[in-house]
Amino acid sequence: MTLLLDVQNLVVEFGPVRNPVRVVNGISFTVQAGESVGIVGESGSGKSMTALSILRLVNEPPARVSGKVLFQGRDLMQIPKRDMPAVRGKEIGMIFQEPMSSLNPVMTIGDQIDEAIFLHEDLSKAARRQRVIDLLRLVGMPDPENRLSAYPDQFSGGMRQRVMAAMAMACNPKLLIADEPTTALDVTIQAQVLAMMLDIRTRLNSAILLITHDLGVVAEICDRVVVMYAGHIMEDAGVHELFANARHPYTQGLLKSVPTLNDTRKRLHQIPGTVPPAGTIKQGCPFRPRCPMRMDRCAVEMPPLVAHGPAHRAACWATQPEGVA
Amino acid sequence: MTMTTDLPQDLAEREAIAPEPGYWDPVRHVLLDRWSTRIAFVVVILFILAAAFAPWLAPYDPLRQSIVSINKLPSWDHWLGTDQFGRDVMSRMIHGSRNSLIFGLLAPIFAAFFGTILGVTAGYFGGWADRVISRVIDLLMAFPELLLAILIAAALGGSFWNIVVVLTVAFTPGFARVARASTLAVKQEPYVEAAIAAGVRTPLIIFRHIVPNIMAPIVVLMTLWSASSIRIEATLSFLGIGTQPPNPSWGNIIRDGLTNMFATQWPIVAGGMAITIVVLAISIIGDSVRDVLDPENAQ
Amino acid sequence: MAKYLFLRLLDAIPTVFLVLTLVFVAMRILPGDPALAVLGANADGGQLEAFREKMGLNDPLWLQYLNFLWDAVRLDFGNSLMNDQPISRMIANNLPHTIYLTLLSVLLGLSMGIPLGVIAARNRNRPPDSALRIYSLMGYAIPDFYLAAILLVVFSLNLGWFPINGEGEGFWDGLHHLILPALTLALLKSAFLGRLTRTSLLEVLGRDYIRTARAKGAQEGRVVFHHGLRNAMLPLSTGIGISILATLSGSVAVELVFNRPGIGRLLIDAITERDYPVIQAGVMMFAFFVILVNLAMDVVYLIVDPRIRIKS
Numbered sequence: 001m002t003l004l005l006d007v008q009n010l011v012v013e014f015g016p017v018r019n020p021v022r023v024v025n026g027i028s029f030t031v032q033a034g035e036s037v038g039i040v041g042e043s044g045s046g047k048s049m050t051a052l053s054i055l056r057l058v059n060e061p062p063a064r065v066s067g068k069v070l071f072q073g074r075d076l077m078q079i080p081k082r083d084m085p086a087v088r089g090k091e092i093g094m095i096f097q098e099p100m101s102s103l104n105p106v107m108t109i110g111d112q113i114d115e116a117i118f119l120h121e122d123l124s125k126a127a128r129r130q131r132v133i134d135l136l137r138l139v140g141m142p143d144p145e146n147r148l149s150a151y152p153d154q155f156s157g158g159m160r161q162r163v164m165a166a167m168a169m170a171c172n173p174k175l176l177i178a179d180e181p182t183t184a185l186d187v188t189i190q191a192q193v194l195a196m197m198l199d200i201r202t203r204l205n206s207a208i209l210l211i212t213h214d215l216g217v218v219a220e221i222c223d224r225v226v227v228m229y230a231g232h233i234m235e236d237a238g239v240h241e242l243f244a245n246a247r248h249p250y251t252q253g254l255l256k257s258v259p260t261l262n263d264t265r266k267r268l269h270q271i272p273g274t275v276p277p278a279g280t281i282k283q284g285c286p287f288r289p290r291c292p293m294r295m296d297r298c299a300v301e302m303p304p305l306v307a308h309g310p311a312h313r314a315a316c317w318a319t320q321p322e323g324v325a
Numbered sequence: 326m327t328m329t330t331d332l333p334q335d336l337a338e339r340e341a342i343a344p345e346p347g348y349w350d351p352v353r354h355v356l357l358d359r360w361s362t363r364i365a366f367v368v369v370i371l372f373i374l375a376a377a378f379a380p381w382l383a384p385y386d387p388l389r390q391s392i393v394s395i396n397k398l399p400s401w402d403h404w405l406g407t408d409q410f411g412r413d414v415m416s417r418m419i420h421g422s423r424n425s426l427i428f429g430l431l432a433p434i435f436a437a438f439f440g441t442i443l444g445v446t447a448g449y450f451g452g453w454a455d456r457v458i459s460r461v462i463d464l465l466m467a468f469p470e471l472l473l474a475i476l477i478a479a480a481l482g483g484s485f486w487n488i489v490v491v492l493t494v495a496f497t498p499g500f501a502r503v504a505r506a507s508t509l510a511v512k513q514e515p516y517v518e519a520a521i522a523a524g525v526r527t528p529l530i531i532f533r534h535i536v537p538n539i540m541a542p543i544v545v546l547m548t549l550w551s552a553s554s555i556r557i558e559a560t561l562s563f564l565g566i567g568t569q570p571p572n573p574s575w576g577n578i579i580r581d582g583l584t585n586m587f588a589t590q591w592p593i594v595a596g597g598m599a600i601t602i603v604v605l606a607i608s609i610i611g612d613s614v615r616d617v618l619d620p621e622n623a624q
Numbered sequence: 625m626a627k628y629l630f631l632r633l634l635d636a637i638p639t640v641f642l643v644l645t646l647v648f649v650a651m652r653i654l655p656g657d658p659a660l661a662v663l664g665a666n667a668d669g670g671q672l673e674a675f676r677e678k679m680g681l682n683d684p685l686w687l688q689y690l691n692f693l694w695d696a697v698r699l700d701f702g703n704s705l706m707n708d709q710p711i712s713r714m715i716a717n718n719l720p721h722t723i724y725l726t727l728l729s730v731l732l733g734l735s736m737g738i739p740l741g742v743i744a745a746r747n748r749n750r751p752p753d754s755a756l757r758i759y760s761l762m763g764y765a766i767p768d769f770y771l772a773a774i775l776l777v778v779f780s781l782n783l784g785w786f787p788i789n790g791e792g793e794g795f796w797d798g799l800h801h802l803i804l805p806a807l808t809l810a811l812l813k814s815a816f817l818g819r820l821t822r823t824s825l826l827e828v829l830g831r832d833y834i835r836t837a838r839a840k841g842a843q844e845g846r847v848v849f850h851h852g853l854r855n856a857m858l859p860l861s862t863g864i865g866i867s868i869l870a871t872l873s874g875s876v877a878v879e880l881v882f883n884r885p886g887i888g889r890l891l892i893d894a895i896t897e898r899d900y901p902v903i904q905a906g907v908m909m910f911a912f913f914v915i916l917v918n919l920a921m922d923v924v925y926l927i928v929d930p931r932i933r934i935k936s
Contacts, residue, residue, distance in 0.1 A: 057838055082843070089841030096839070101832040106854055106930055116840045151930040167840060464642055467918050468911075469866070472873035476907045479895050480650040556767050560877060563769045564892055576769075583773055583881060590777050597770030605765035 003073075004207050005031040005054070005175060010067035012049045012058060023049050025231035026067070028305075031175065036201060036208035038218035038239075040254070041228035044275045047211045048097075050228070051179045054209075055092060056084050071175070090120040093168030093206075097180035099160035103152035109163045110148030116170035135166040138203070140196050158189035162196060172204060179211045194220055215258050219243065224311070227251050230276055230286035233305060237312040247314035249293050285317070293318035362613045365606035372603055376422040383416035387573050396588040405595045408578075409585040414592050417573040418599060424562075424574035425555055425600070429607065432492035432554040433547040439493065440500020441543060445535060447501070448508030449527075458501065465498040474557050478566040488567055492554045503546055507539035514538075541618040548614045552607035559600045575600050628932075632922050636915055643911040648692050651904050652685075679901075701905035706897050711905045714890060719909075721791055722886040724798075725878065726871045728806035733813025733867060738860075740814060741821020742848065748826065756818050763815020769877035772808040776881060779804060789883030805882045809874045813867045820863040824856040831855070857928045865921035872913055 013020035024046040041047045069076040096102040136144035139162040182190040227235040235248040256269035273290035288298040305313040391411035405414035447458040474495040561567030562576025575596040582592030701711035744756035792801035837851045876888030891906030
């Protein structure tokens with residue numbers, strides 16, 4: 001495997017420099033070529049900010065972003081701003097959460113997908129048109145030739161998300177970032193869109209970075225999972241390892257709160273309390289107020305991510321292996 | 326999950342720190358904290374004082390002609406010079422402010438009164454009355470106020486009360502539309518629905534619940550259109566269908582000045598400056614009033 | 625789409641009818657006795673009676689109304705009281721000048737206003753933005769006739785760059801005469817349109833699809849113009865319509881200041897001369913203009929907003 005994306009010590013903060021609100025708090029993770037990684041977390045965990053930061057789509061100001069985003073060994077944070085468009089859409093494609101508002105209402109979908117090709121590749125108009133049709137077919141759009149001149153408002157949410165995917169895949173990017181691609185959709189449509197993404201993945205062999213709050217979605221698509229909470233990475237493991245052997249109390253809580261078919265519990269498990277507003281916990285582990293295993297040390301020091309076996313890291317004082325501290 | 330790029334925490338903090346506001350506190354706050362609004366207040370008050378004390382302030386009789394002193398440039402005796410009839414421009418400006426400012430006061434009040442009646446009627450009773458009133462409002466709103474004023478003044482001719490009628494008719498549709506929309510909104514409120522269900526008499530509901538709750542946007546519109554009516558009166562007077570000569574108003578001072586521009590240009594400059602400054606000051610105040618009373622529609 | 629347009633045209637018919645009725649009421653009923661109003665209090669009974677007979681004022685009101693409607697439909701406005709010319713010909717002579725003035729001022733106003741708005745939006749809360757704010761406040765406060773007078777005094781009277789009045793002969797001379805009047809209205813328009821462009825563009829640039837365009841790899845310029853401005857055209861086209869309507873009232877004052885022919889000038893002269901049939905015709909012309917511009921705006925919406933096209 002070759003290393004495709006290597007995020008190191010990524011920080012996104014807002015507000016005054018002296019007393020900033022950190023939405024993403026110095027996180028590091030990697031994505032290998034062809035691998036699909038899920039970033040899981042609740043609202044406010046900083047997962048969307050992480051996704052946007054990779055493409056440098058966070059508005060600066062008001063935000064301040066620092067750290068390294070090594071893509072194929074090149075630090076995207078260091079290249080000049082005007083060179084970023086050459087990376088966006090070409091090397092890294094992105095699908096957004098809101099299919100209803102993420103497409104330009106006054107451009108036909110054909111033109112919008114075409115733009116994604118036109119911006120990066122020197123192809124004739126006819127060749128681009130053929131590529132657009134192929135892309136629409138790839139994402140499962142019925143009758144693509146006749147849909148080119150349609151406007152986003154003529155499509156349902158699921159169909160729009162397919163258009164978004166066609167756009168993101170237009171130049172065969174090595175990495176596809178999908179930010180909650182199914183959240184805004186009906187459950188049946190969600191399944192279709194997930195199937196489409198799996199299909200794309202097997203056919204094009206792009207790496208996928210999937211941002212979601214839904215562990216079920218992760219289980220279906222991902223090889224590896226990064227669990228985020230309040231701007232920190234809490235756990236990072238292969239998907240089977242994580243589901244079988246979660247080491248962080250937060251991950252355990254999340255797993256317990258997923259209902260299964262042969263569930264004998266009377267009530268679904270829930271993690272007590274709510275996610276703290278981003279950046280309000282400035283010292284210690286942000287999960288401490290809701291944690292069943294909290295210790296005195298948790299209030300003072302944020303635990304580091306330590307290895308719990310090959311390719312399994314977790315950040316918890318209570319569960320970390322003997323002899324690490 | 327939608328990430329917003331601004332700072333809800335920061336806002337929440339500020340709200341927590343801010344003292345419990347009294348009803349008038351935010352009003353006073355916005356009206357007096359901006360230096361531009363403070364200056365605008367001072368300017369408007371100065372102009373109102375000048376209009377109120379015109380006979381005492383003006384150095385000459387604004388109507389007295391003098392063959393020996395026509396077309397004088399500004400001097401110590403005549404600060405803004407004299408016009409083609411030898412009348413003192415400064416005195417005409419000061420007296421003219423009465424004719425110019427009075428409409429800024431009267432027209433919005435009349436228009437707000439009639440507009441509110443029409444709008445509340447349409448919004449509260451709905452049905453047939455609403456259809457007729459809305460149709461007429463829509464038609465009149467298709468016309469810019471100034472054009473409407475010119476057309477009505479063309480038909481009626483200019484006199485003090487005709488100008489009041491013209492401006493009132495031009496502004497009423499705007500008030501009616503706002504009053505209608507606000508009435509429809511307020512009528513949905515639980516306390517109004519409860520009052521209707523409890524059998525409270527209609528006039529009581531309208532005056533106790535509806536009218537007080539739609540006043541904010543009406544007041545905002547009144548301040549903003551106070552500026553418009555001064556500007557429109559000036560235009561009508563300039564066109565010769567507003568305040569009639571020899572009575573001075575800023576608009577017809579410019580009209581006279583234009584026919585005499587080869588001799589002196591001071592009346593044009595002075596008249597226009599006065600209109601511009603007053604309209605500017607009132608609109609700045611109007612913007613602040615809107616920011617306080619009707620924050621949703623503020624830009 | 626054709627159906628939508630047809631319905632919209634049908635919808636304009638009662639509007640025209642309502643306007644005609646309002647004009648009739650305003651001109652025949654409100655001022656009292658038109659004969660007295662036109663001829664003045666000094667006219668003797670015989671003159672008044674002759675005038676009433678000539679203008680059909682002795683007919684019953686309903687017959688006057690029907691005649692009035694019939695004349696209006698045929699665009700027959702009668703003859704001027706002053707020079708006995710057919711009013712339709714007077715309008716035909718004056719109308720082109722008002723149209724030239726409107727077109728050039730809208731063109732200039734757009735080409736100044738939109739760039740100003742884009743610059744301000746790209747520099748939000750920085751000096752260019754504040755400058756536009758002040759510019760647009762001034763544009764609201766300065767009356768059109770005053771700005772016209774100032775430009776006339778400075779550039780024609782004192783600098784001598786432009787002719788002082790009239791409409792000129794031939795294309796270039798005509799354009800030379802047209803520039804200052806059109807510039808007057810264009811400056812005021814650009815203040816309004818600049819502010820509107822800024823507000824609409826800022827609103828649009830915060831939308832999700834702008835982020836999508838960036839994520840596709842579009843350069844900033846393309847994002848602003850191709851995606852941003854194209855969407856901002858929806859609210860902007862309303863503003864352009866409003867500013868075209870504002871030109872109609874502005875042209876009245878500007879034609880007077882620059883002593884140019886035009887419909888506004890025709891109306892104002894008629895008021896001074898108490899040329900009552902001409903006043904009536906002028907008022908109707910302006911009213912039709914307004915209805916026409918509103919209709920045209922609906923067509924523009926159809927072009928710029930595919931969502932309306934889809935629905936209709």
